[in-house]
Amino acid sequence: AQTVTQSQxxxxxQEAETVTLSCTYDTSENNxxxxxxxxxxxxxxxxxxxxxxxxxxxxxxxxxxxxFQKAAKSFSLKISDSQLGDTAMYFCAxxxxxxxxxxxxxxxxxxxxx
Amino acid sequence: xxxxxxxxRYKIIEKRQSVAFWCNPISGHATLYWYQQILGQGxxxxxxxxxxxxxxxxxxxxxxxxAERLKGVDSTLKIQPAKLEDSAVYLCASSPGQGLSGNEQFxxxxxxxxxx
Numbered sequence: 001a002q003t004v005t006q007s008q009x010x011x012x013x014q015e016a017e018t019v020t021l022s023c024t025y026d027t028s029e030n031n032x033x034x035x036x037x038x039x040x041x042x043x044x045x046x047x048x049x050x051x052x053x054x055x056x057x058x059x060x061x062x063x064x065x066x067x068f069q070k071a072a073k074s075f076s077l078k079i080s081d082s083q084l085g086d087t088a089m090y091f092c093a094x095x096x097x098x099x100x101x102x103x104x105x106x107x108x109x110x111x112x113x114x
Numbered sequence: 115x116x117x118x119x120x121x122x123r124y125k126i127i128e129k130r131q132s133v134a135f136w137c138n139p140i141s142g143h144a145t146l147y148w149y150q151q152i153l154g155q156g157x158x159x160x161x162x163x164x165x166x167x168x169x170x171x172x173x174x175x176x177x178x179x180x181a182e183r184l185k186g187v188d189s190t191l192k193i194q195p196a197k198l199e200d201s202a203v204y205l206c207a208s209s210p211g212q213g214l215s216g217n218e219q220f221x222x223x224x225x226x227x228x229x230x
Contacts, residue, residue, distance in 0.1 A: 004156075033214045044117075045157075045205065045221040091156050095214045100145060101170060102219065104156030 002027045004094050006105035013082045014113050020067075021077045021108050023092030031097035034068065034075045039107075040088040048090070051075065053097075082112045116140065118222035120206050126228045132194040135225045139187070139208030145169075147219065148181055148191050149205040157205055163189065164212050193227075201229045 003026045013019035025034070036048040051059045051068050058066050063083075067076045079086055092105040119138040127133050139146050144165050149157035160179065162169040165186040174181070178197070183189040193200055203224040209217045 044223045097214050100212050100214050107156050
């Protein structure tokens, strides 16, 4: 069975500082993708960053970067220079390469404080 | 480019009533997904369509939920009869293809269902 676990229900960070959100997963597939999605309050889900499991290099998108540890099945998200607009619920998701099906974690609510 | 459209945005019904949700994916997207997101949890896939065929409906409660995508474009998700535990946000997503290589799922705004 495929599972995704986010062990931090809530986190907070001061504006301009750095925060790391944790995610662990389990899968028996060899070809898979990992994602971080952002869901602002009452707004729709948007993709933050994606990582192909076969790539060793960690993905980066501007202020967002990941630490992908394949052997440990760990996939954390680092947000640098946090901004008030980063306040949202963040979901880690595991995707099947063949079917596209996504398995989501429980989410981490991030509050960026001024 | 227009995004994924869903309607209605909000719906309140009594238990045992019926309800239907509509989704119009991004133009040209072959794959359409319906997710159920219960408050405080991550989305859970209910059903996945590739064009007008079902790819995965293993987590769809088929005794009360049904979905169709007749012409391979827009889709309808129905609940009949609704139960209290069906209160959730129902998200529709679409992607150009089925796999994840070169594809991304784009999500709609969701329909928030409250069952009283």
